[in-house]
Amino acid sequence: MSELIVWTYDWVPEGPRGFVRDLRLRWACEEAGLAYSVRTVPFEGRETNHLAYQPFGQIPFLSDGGLEIFESGAGLLHLARQSDTLMPRDPAGEAQTVQWLIAALNSIEMVSVPWWFLSLSGEAENGLTGWVGSRLGQLEAVLGEREWLAADRFTVADLLMADVLRVPKVRAFGDRPASEAYVTRLTARPAFARARADQLAHFAAADGNRSGAG
């Protein structure tokens, strides 16, 4: 029998809370009504303390019975195979969902994360600004013409694309009304709100445990 466990850190600093990628898996489980629990690996020592499960020392990873799956995209696809709320079962709908899920990771996040990271350096010039602007502009053209990325309905590809686009710096970059409306629409879903609230509560409880231990 399937026993879904979403793995995350036991604690993270305040900055990334609400954006830690276990939220992607929580959100998908919430959308699909899949029962899951959350377990943790220590944030301290993360570079080496769970390499057997996530070879880059990151989270999230997913357990399902005897399966261990790292990479949030792979975890989402695993969940999508268990629920047609997340991915249609017809070959065309499934192919479109997979295509746009990979586009979220490999055409948008692949540019947006290094761009955001470089911006933290405080340098006036960010050499990736043109590239990220072009990718986000191309996506804006797509989202200007349709409500959902795949199969004319909500899929896990929208969940992931919205999660990539809702990063505050990305969201604030440029004037992209269709993308903004898309992120607003996706993050208004009750399943997202539950996943986000649960993540925030998880890390807030960890603050209490840390101060108690100290």
Ligand SMILES: N[C@@H](CCC(=O)N[C@@H](CS)C(=O)NCC(=O)O)C(=O)O
């Ligand atoms: N490609 C990975 C990226 C995972 C990732 O960046 N995880 C962050 C948390 S959101 C992390 O573990 N950061 C800590 C670190 O890299 O040391 C995925 O999508 O699962």
